[in-house]
Amino acid sequence: MNKLELVQALKDSNGLSKPEAEKVVSIFFNEMANALAKGDRVEIRGLCSFFVKEYKSYTGRNPKTGEKVKIAPKKLPFFKAGKELKERVDR
Incomplete structure (x- = not known):
């Protein structure tokens, strides 16, 4: 949908x-x-919740060149299905 x-x-x-x-x-x-x-966390009872995870900076690697790259800290939204939604989908 x-x-x-x-x-x-x-x-x-x-x-x-x-x-x-x-x-x-x-x-x-x-x-x-x-x-x-x-x-803030967004929670819809019985359906799901959305929240933000914070990641610290780290040293990554460019897969093409193998060069080390500094990755900046970031925040990403995440979704977590509620118990009732999981049960409804699993029927």
Whole structure:
């Protein structure tokens, strides 16, 4: 399912207009992204959680040349499926 399909499902199931459904979906994803950008954890009970992992800098290697390369510290978002979602998918 992509964002447009989610908007359509929201529109069909709740009798919203397409612009209203688009606004709801946009607000939802924007607020999730804002929370993650601030370093907060986003948890949707029974479905999943999103959180940010921090990585320290390290020395890597360029696979093409073999040259050592300094990798800067970084933060990456991660997704963790909830118990109920895992059980539902595994049926």
